[in-house]
Amino acid sequence: MVSSQPSATTVARDLSFAALGVTVVLWASAFVGIRAVGDELSPGALSLGRLLVAALVLSVLALPRRQPLPRGRTAWFVLGYGVLWFGAYNVALNAGERHLDAGTASMLIQLGPIIIAVLAGLFLGEGFPRTLVVGLAVGFGGVVLIGLGGSGGGDEDVDLLGVALCLAAAVLYAAGVLLQKPAMPSIGPLQVTWLGCVIGTVTCLPFAGQLVTEARDASTGALLGVVYLGVFPTALAFTTWAYALRRVGAGPASATTYLVPAVAIGLSWWLLDEVPTALGFVGGVVCLVGVAITRLRPRRRTPDAVPAGEPSPLADAERD
Secondary structure, eight states, rough: OOSSSSHHHHHHHHHHHHHHHHHHHHHHHHHHHHHTTTTTTTTHHHHHHHHHHHHHHHHHHHHGGGOOOOOOHHHHHHHHHIIIIIIIHHHHHHHHTSSOOHHHHHHHTTTTTHHHHHHHHHSSOOOHHHHHHHHHHHHHHHHHHHHHHHOOSSSSHHHHHHHHHHHHHHHHHHHHHHHHHHGGSSHHHHHHHHHHHHHHHTTTTGHHHHHHHHHHHSSSSHHHHEEEEEIIIIIIIIHHHHHHHHHHHHHHHGGGGGGGHHHHHHHHHHHHHOOOHHHHHHHHHHHHHHHHHHOSSSOOOOOOOOOOOSOOTHHHHHHO
16 A cells, blocks of 8 residues: 655655745845845945844854864865855945846846856866857846846946946855855855855954944834844855755756846835836846856856855855
């Protein structure tokens, strides 16, 4: 007689995809959250506040495990991705979202995998396959369309500044991911995220004065927004991502991150009453097509994409 009860493997897989769903929604919400509080908190202050909250939350989980801290080359890799990805990336993204809507910013950040492949070709000797060159050209065309479309604010210079800042954030994210990859075999996913948040917090300490001053004058809603960004899109979302990544694999897991811009646009429309311009939306789709083309390479895996706002998916599988 065949049991009607689902197998342990089936349950684990179902829970993994549920965790991925939570991750996608929370990462998408980060773009909206940044837009919502960006008028009251400057980019550096917002980054410091968010990372401080995430570091405190993850400390409750990581410290009791008493895992040894990384040493040698691994420690330098951890320091690198903590500074570039968790620290500088967040500041650049926060600044970019002062000039672009949440949906447009999320689509630009999805260029991360193309940039990762380019950096790997330049510094890791992985070369420039035809699909990478074609995908890079297509992705660049999408960026041009986004720049031409603007963000509906009527100030073309400001819109282009936002595009440049988000592209800088994507480069910082890509560099952080490449530094994180060699550190992964030595440290677990929880510790890798916790250390990134702690180092990112230290990196953003120069903005402590701004955070204190601006927090004193900020509304309760803005302060709650900072707490939300630290607890949910950062601490919780990266925990659910790590859980899923180790059960369904990097390919299926990272494929779900392409849903982040769509969810971000929907949330931004619903909560903030803003959407990308028609040309900006088309440009975002073209960017995603370019990313998809670069992933047609059968012979070698490139780091998988992760969205935005926050630390990347390649971190754990690598991330992330």
